[in-house]
Amino acid sequence: MKYAFAKRVRHLQSSAVRDILKVVNQGNVLSFAGGLPDDELFPVEAIDDSFRRALSKGKKAMQYGETEGYYPLREVIIERMKKKQISGFTPNHVLLTTGSQQAIDLFSRVMIGPGDVIFTEEPTYLAALQVFQSYEAKIVPIRCDEFGMDFEDLQEKVKVYRPKVVYVVPTFSNPTGRVWSFERREALVRLAHRQNFVIFEDDPYGDIQYTPGGYTPMAALDDGTHVVYTSTFSKTAVPALRTGWIVGPYQIIRMMSQAKQANDLHSNSLAHQALYELCMNFDLDEHIKTISKLYGHRKDVMVDSLRSSGLETMSFVEPEGGMFLWLEVDPQINTEELLQEAVSRGIAYVPGAPFYAGTPQYNTLRLNYTHATDDDIRFGMKTMTELFKEVEQKQTDKVPLS
Secondary structure, three states: OOOOOOHHHHHOOOOHHHHHHHHHOOOOOEEOOOOOOOHHHOOHHHHHHHHHHHHOOOHHHHOOOOOOOOHHHHHHHHHHHHOOOOOOOOHHHEEEEEHHHHHHHHHHHHHOOOOOEEEEEEOOOHHHHHHHHHOOOEEEEEEEEOOEEOHHHHHHHHHHHOOOEEEEOOEOOOOOOOEOOHHHHHHHHHHHHHHOOEEEEEOOOOOOEOOOOOOOOHHHHOOOOOEEEEEEOOOOOOHHHOEEEEEOOHHHHHHHHHHHHHHOOOOOHHHHHHHHHHHHHOOHHHHHHHHHHHHHHHHHHHHHHHHOOOOOOOEOOOOOEOOEEEEEOOOOOOHHHHHHHHHHOOEEOEEOHHHOOOOOOOOEEEEEOOOOOHHHHHHHHHHHHHHHHHHHHHHHHHOOOO
16 A cells, blocks of 8 residues: 655654664674663662662552653753753753754654754754754855864854754764854854754763763853753663653743643653652762763774774864764775675774754764774774775776876
8 A cells, every 4th residue: 555644754864863764683793883882881789779769659650750850850850950060040941852862852842843943963863864854954064173162163154044942062062972162062053042043952862971070061151042952861871761861941841841741741750750769769960970981991992993004094183072973085086885894894884964953964973882892893994994994995096007
C-alpha cells in the first residue's frame, strides 16, 4: 500500500550516527562514532540505592507526575545552575525533558515555523539540524574558528537574515570539542539584546572539563530574557534515565510545557525521583571529577596517537573537555566514501559532512574517545591514519611527473 504521509516528513532524515552504530553492532568493530559514556563508570550501586529510596515512598512514586517534572529535582537543578553563575530563575522556569534532545524539539515546536531563520555554528550538532529541518526552518550557518562564531560573518548575516534563533554549543561542542571565548559569548548576548533574537545554548558536556578554571555559560551573562539553556544528566549520571532539562524565560518554558502535554504528558517521573535521591545522597560532583579525569587521559592517548602517526596533512584543536575530537585531513580524502573500508578494517568514525548546514567538508570526521580503552584508541588511530595515508599515496601516484 502507498501511504499518504504528511508533507512535513519529507524533511525527516535518518541520523548518520545511528546508522553507523547499526553497522558497528553487527560485527567486531571498534567504534569511535557514538557519543557514549563509559558504562564501566556508571554509579550502579548509587543508582540502585536511589531507586530504592524513591520506591520507599510508596505507590505515589509510581503515579503520573507533573508535565514540568518532579518539583524537588527542579529545585536541585536550580541550585546546581547557581554554581555555574546562572541565577534569577525558580523551579517554575525549569522543564524536565526526555533527554536534552526533546528540549531542542519542544523549543522548535513552539518557536519555529516554516521559513523562520535559525543561525548555527558551522559545523554543528547534527541531531539539532535534523530537528530544525523537520520544522522547515531556514538554517543559516555561521563561519567559526577555534574561539566561536566569526563575528564579522555573524553581523553581516544578521543584517541580511534577521534570525529568530541562534543555536550554539559553546562549551566543548559537538562535534568540534571547541570552546567559545568569553568575549564572543558576551558579544553574542549583547547582539541578541540589540537585535531581539533568542539564543539556544546547548550544554550537555560543560561539566566534563580537563583543565583548571571554568567557562561562563551565556545564560549567566543574560538577564533571563534572551537565552534558553539546556543540559542533561546523560553524560554525568547515566544515559538510560533519559533526563534533561531546559531553563529560560517563563513564557517560553510555559509554552514548551503545553507542547509537552500534547507530546507525552510528562517524562519518566520515577527516574526524576531517583535522580533527586542520587543528587541528595551521592556526591555527583566528585563522580564528575572521576569521569573527567579518565576521559581527559583517553583524550591525551588519542591526541598523542594522532600526533605520532606520521599523517602530516591532518589538523585538529585539542579538546579541553567533552567527548569529541574533530579531525580535518587532506582535501583529497572523502571520509564518507572511506567509512566502509574503515569498518572492514575494524574501526568506525562519524564522517563530518552531516554536521554541516551549508556546504559540507568531506575531509572531516568526528572521533569519540570516552568509550574506548587506551589500547583500542592506539589501535584505532593507527588503523585509521594508515588508511588515510594509503589514499594520499594513491592520489600522489596518479599525479604525472612534470
